[in-house]
Amino acid sequence: MLILALDFGGTKLAAAVVKKGDRHFQSYQRTLSPPKANSSTDIQIMRSLALELLNGEKPAAIGVSFGGPVDFKTGTVRLSHHVDGWENTPLKQILENEFQAPASVDNDANVAALGEHRYGAGINYESLCYITVSTGVGGGWILNSKPWRGSGGMAGEIGHTVVDPSGPLCLCGKRGCVERLASGPYMAQEARTRLQIDLNCGHILRRICQYQPENITGLLINQAAENGDKIAIEILKKAGWALGVGIGNAANLINPQRFILGGGVTKAGPHFWETVQQVARQIALPEVEFEIVSAALGDEAPLWGAVAMAEDLLNKSSE
Amino acid sequence: MLILALDFGGTKLAAAVVKKGDRHFQSYQRTLSPPKANSSTDIQIMRSLALELLNGEKPAAIGVSFGGPVDFKTGTVRLSHHVDGWENTPLKQILENEFQAPASVDNDANVAALGEHRYGAGINYESLCYITVSTGVGGGWILNSKPWRGSGGMAGEIGHTVVDPSGPLCLCGKRGCVERLASGPYMAQEARTRLQIDLNCGHILRRICQYQPENITGLLINQAAENGDKIAIEILKKAGWALGVGIGNAANLINPQRFILGGGVTKAGPHFWETVQQVARQIALPEVEFEIVSAALGDEAPLWGAVAMAEDLLNKSSE
Numbered sequence A, B: 001m002l003i004l005a006l007d008f009g010g011t012k013l014a015a016a017v018v019k020k021g022d023r024h025f026q027s028y029q030r031t032l033s034p035p036k037a038n039s040s041t042d043i044q045i046m047r048s049l050a051l052e053l054l055n056g057e058k059p060a061a062i063g064v065s066f067g068g069p070v071d072f073k074t075g076t077v078r079l080s081h082h083v084d085g086w087e088n089t090p091l092k093q094i095l096e097n098e099f100q101a102p103a104s105v106d107n108d109a110n111v112a113a114l115g116e117h118r119y120g121a122g123i124n125y126e127s128l129c130y131i132t133v134s135t136g137v138g139g140g141w142i143l144n145s146k147p148w149r150g151s152g153g154m155a156g157e158i159g160h161t162v163v164d165p166s167g168p169l170c171l172c173g174k175r176g177c178v179e180r181l182a183s184g185p186y187m188a189q190e191a192r193t194r195l196q197i198d199l200n201c202g203h204i205l206r207r208i209c210q211y212q213p214e215n216i217t218g219l220l221i222n223q224a225a226e227n228g229d230k231i232a233i234e235i236l237k238k239a240g241w242a243l244g245v246g247i248g249n250a251a252n253l254i255n256p257q258r259f260i261l262g263g264g265v266t267k268a269g270p271h272f273w274e275t276v277q278q279v280a281r282q283i284a285l286p287e288v289e290f291e292i293v294s295a296a297l298g299d300e301a302p303l304w305g306a307v308a309m310a311e312d313l314l315n316k317s318s319e
Helices: A041-054 A092-100 A108-119 A179-182 A183-195 A205-208 A218-226 A229-252 A270-283 A300-319 B039-052 B089-101 B108-119 B178-182 B184-197 B203-208 B217-227 B230-254 B270-283 B297-316
Strands: A002-009 A012-019 A028-034 A061-066 A103-107 A130-134 A137-143 A146-148 A258-262 A291-294 B002-008 B010-020 B027-032 B060-066 B102-106 B128-133 B138-143 B146-148 B260-262 B291-296
Touching: A002 A041, A002 A300, A012 A041, A012 A300, A041 A092, A061 A108, A061 A179, A061 A300, A061 B260, A092 A103, A103 A108, A103 A300, A103 B010, A108 A130, A108 A137, A108 A258, A108 A300, A130 A229, A137 A179, A137 A229, A137 B039, A179 A183, A179 A229, A183 A205, A183 A218, A183 A229, A205 A218, A205 A229, A205 B002, A218 A270, A229 A258, A229 A270, A229 B230, A258 B060, A270 A291, B002 B039, B002 B297, B010 B039, B010 B297, B027 B039, B039 B089, B060 B089, B060 B108, B060 B297, B089 B102, B102 B108, B102 B297, B108 B128, B108 B138, B108 B146, B108 B260, B128 B230, B138 B178, B138 B230, B178 B184, B178 B230, B184 B203, B184 B217, B184 B230, B203 B217, B203 B230, B217 B230, B230 B260, B230 B270, B270 B291
Parallel strands: A002 A061, A061 A103, A130 A258, A258 A291, B002 B060, B060 B102, B128 B260, B260 B291
Antiparallel strands: A002 A012, A012 A028, A130 A137, A137 A146, B002 B010, B010 B027, B128 B138, B138 B146
8 A cells, every 4th residue: 555745845845755654755755845836836845756656646645744833633724824825725625636645734843753753763762752853843743652732722832932021033023932033034134233232252153154144044154163263153153042941941841752853943953952952950859851963864754754644544534 | 439539739638438439528537737747657547547438338439639749650759859758658559458449550640630620610621731839839630521631640740840040049959930920939039039139128027927927928928919929920920920820831731621720829819810811812813712710619629639549440340
């Protein structure tokens, strides 16, 4: 039996075909969204990828990761913050009609949490919180070995928990959200501001961005920090602090066994990781035990989570 | 079939006997712990209360609420922050030996959450967070209509989530915990400090505490606030703000349907409640829906939760 796994990211589209029970992709395709993508072009491109991978065969079930809020029960995309036209798109229904197979659609953080739980750093852990720290900061829960989505499907928004009410203003309108302090673009923005204010600081970071602050990314900040740039180290430590407070608070509230961290920013070095670990440990009560580990599946976590959702559909129908 | 429900509070002991399926106590007793109570005296007193209530009959099952951390799986009390000698007491085993009936023991916030879920403000709600704001600030979760205790039984510690990292120091060693800002004794401490610093403020509060600041309690602060005392209003609003941030953060993380607030401090008026509601709504993302309501069972929530635990034991054994 073939499983079709789809990952609609903000800027990229990926698809894979897996034989039920296998732990490797039978075939795999990945492409960038075109510059002026909308929901129709994305669906069109994904359709082509899938048909090519399936090569005339029919999938038994489809699992889908979507980069934005999804109503899991109906499989309807609420919207995308990155691509136009997704408002209230019945993605599950569209795919079921197209491929004549049952489909399951959820948002990427929930799906990645499931992927890590079933095939990655969360195997044999009954409770975990997966956190992706990238363009934004999102999260997904596994409790009692099952996804916990919340009553309205909105659980896991650790990025918009407030850790410093007197901190900088976030796009969401609040001050000191985890996302405002720890996401890649906000770290880059902070670095640019700091370089602008004080012309005698951040020499290493300036060199690494080739004296073009608009080129600064989370990755370059990490490179500069590894090379001893003070501004870059401060910004990474502040990001680690914010994430650490968010994780410590979540540990006190829910007491999961593990926090699994994925996304570009978590590829940073010890300035970031040691701060996250230390601060989370300080914030959590001494009796609250947990581990913080790296994601094992990297960028493939959503696809493997999609595989798990499709397997669940098949196991359910054979019960 | 008779159910025996016990509530070991920090300063009081309560017991009730209920017929399985009934929604009123057949008999009920409540007493204060003696001044120099320890675990032995508390168990002794509770034993007397229970034997009197049972009047020669044998309970079919026992449910127990304990005011401190409990290992639910073994029914062992970890410790009490209020009464000496409870360290690692096998309370479930002691009660099962004494009464020759199965017993279930959990900490008071989890038990009260279950009580409100089964018989109070949480009926028909699949997911809720019960928060008691009193001497301390504790919480208990119901997710998928069942208690969520966390991997080590420590979930629900909303009182020690940090909402203001530059705030005042909490006994736990951190700054700006919800408990540090919203619990009754800390509010009273804050009021005493404010009255001491500025002799020209808080006239209404001074009068209400009969010019003896050591008499100030959360209740008196509320009375003073209702009568227009500025210091009292500020302190209550700060407490409401802290609890609101904690609730908003918890809503973003877990997205439960309801927050149910109990405990002495929540008997405060609109200065407190309106702030809690407004701040929680500001902190939660617009898509995250929830309600904040008063507990329906008041001080009896732990006893009714204990009844629910005992009923679950009976239903389990008849399966």
